[in-house]
Amino acid sequence: MLAIVATLLLTAAGVTSSPLERRATDGLNARAVAAGKLYFGSATDNGELSDSAYVAGLSNWADFGQLTPGNALKWDSIEPSRDSFSYANGDTIVDLAAKNGQKLRCHTLVWHNQLPSWLTSGGFDNATLITILKNHITNEVTHYKGKCLHWDVVNEAFEEDGTWRSSVFYNTIGPSFVPIAFAAAAAADPDVKLYYNDYNIENAGGKSTSTQNLVKLVKQYGVKIDGVGLQSHFIVGSTPSQSAQQSNMQAFIDLGVEVAVTELDIRTDTPATSSAVNQQAKDYASTIAACKAVAKCVGVTIWDYTDKYSWIPSVFSGQGSALPWDENLKKKDSIYNAILSAWGPAPTG
Ligand SMILES: *[C@@H]1O[C@H](CO)[C@@H](O)[C@H](O)[C@H]1NC(C)=O
Numbered sequence: 481m482l483a484i485v486a487t488l489l490l491t492a493a494g495v496t497s498s499p500l501e502r503r504a505t506d507g508l509n510a511r512a513v514a515a516g517k518l519y520f521g522s523a524t525d526n527g528e529l530s531d532s533a534y535v536a537g538l539s540n541w542a543d544f545g546q547l548t549p550g551n552a553l554k555w556d557s558i559e560p561s562r563d564s565f566s567y568a569n570g571d572t573i574v575d576l577a578a579k580n581g582q583k584l585r586c587h588t589l590v591w592h593n594q595l596p597s598w599l600t601s602g603g604f605d606n607a608t609l610i611t612i613l614k615n616h617i618t619n620e621v622t623h624y625k626g627k628c629l630h631w632d633v634v635n636e637a638f639e640e641d642g643t644w645r646s647s648v649f650y651n652t653i654g655p656s657f658v659p660i661a662f663a664a665a666a667a668a669d670p671d672v673k674l675y676y677n678d679y680n681i682e683n684a685g686g687k688s689t690s691t692q693n694l695v696k697l698v699k700q701y702g703v704k705i706d707g708v709g710l711q712s713h714f715i716v717g718s719t720p721s722q723s724a725q726q727s728n729m730q731a732f733i734d735l736g737v738e739v740a741v742t743e744l745d746i747r748t749d750t751p752a753t754s755s756a757v758n759q760q761a762k763d764y765a766s767t768i769a770a771c772k773a774v775a776k777c778v779g780v781t782i783w784d785y786t787d788k789y790s791w792i793p794s795v796f797s798g799q800g801s802a803l804p805w806d807e808n809l810k811k812k813d814s815i816y817n818a819i820l821s822a823w824g825p826a827p828t829g
Contacts, residue, residue: 507540507541509541510826512780512823514823517778518779519629519779520544520779521545521780522538522548522783524550526552528784529573531788534788538580539582545581545583546577547580548584548781551569553586553588555596555616559619565623567623570623578627584628585742586627586672588632588633589632589634589665590634590657591635592647600648609649613661614660621672625668628669628672630674630675631675632675632677633665634662634676635676635678637678637694638678642686658676662698673707674705674706675742677742677743678709679743682712684731688731691732695708706737708732709739709740712743714767715747716746716763717756719746719763722773725766729770729776739774739777739778740778741780745782745783745792745803747796747801750799750800752801765822768780768823782803785804787805788808788809
């Protein structure tokens with residue numbers, strides 16, 4: 481009763497939520513939204529969704545306002561044999577996001593990896609491969625029409641030195657596979673934002689310049705491209721500075737696209753030392769602060785939220801501990817709080 485009276489008095493005084501309510505709605509995503517962003521989100525994958533404690537954390541909108549399916553929407557999962565489409569795994573994650581009121585980054589239509597062998601060893605000529613590419617994109621984008629905020633249309637088209645990456649698409653079609661892919665996606669869903677996504681383009685340099693040229697190329701073809709995804713798979717202590725990240729984001733935005741941080745994680749040698757964790761908190765904060773400072777950086781996604789399901793240890797031997805929650809789903813307070821304060825004040829009301 482006293483609590484009710486106190487709440488009424490606070491409301492009358494213009495305070496619209498009690499401290500308790502405020503705590504319940506505060507979190508990584510709530511802060512991002514309060515800072516004017518569309519979301520703070522996490523990647524996820526089908527195998528993890530049988531872990532109910534994991535799903536409860538993932539489904540907490542205050543922390544995660546957006547999901548990215550890590551593998552479910554890739555070519556080998558969606559079209560394992562030619563012209564035969566399999567949407568069950570993708571639908572599971574799309575439905576979870578809808579149930580949780582979370583936005584979706586749909587990932588990814590055209591990539592050199594995780595391709596079915598019928599496609600990579602089919603020996604298709606240019607015209608046939610273009611038909612296959614358009615058919616795949618049209619089918620998948622149509623299936624998820626209205627569900628995705630973003631589509632990563634093309635992923636990782638460049639080598640580290642900024643030259644075109646060798647792939648079945650580049651080798652057969654040439655650079656025009658990129659505008660052809662974007663045009664097919666735009667035709668299938670005119671409302672979804674169409675992204676190019678890559679890593680090691682978070683800093684000025686050859687690969688970032690090549691990606692800027694890719695944006696120009698798509699536009700030269702008269703085709704829509706809306707955004708560039710900066711994957712941001714970083715290493716503790718060697719992430720680009722906040723100002724370097726901001727000016728790199730701005731270089732893309734100056735070409736008429738938006739940007740998003742799409743796969744953030746910051747790996748270290750394991751077990752992580754306390755000094756590494758301190759540095760990691762600073763590194764997370766500088767990427768968040770860069771996105772906050774750049775109006776057309778629309779949001780940040782971490783590449784899953786817990787070390788329990790991070791891809792790092794399986795790919796980088798002896799490394800890991802890259803995410804804000806540990807292997808026991810326990811929040812790492814220093815990193816979590818660094819992200820919170822980098823976004824700025826908690827939402828009010
Ligand atoms: C394949 O065809 C497309 C569309 O006509 C064209 O833009 C591209 O240059 C062709 N690629 C090659 C290697 O001939």
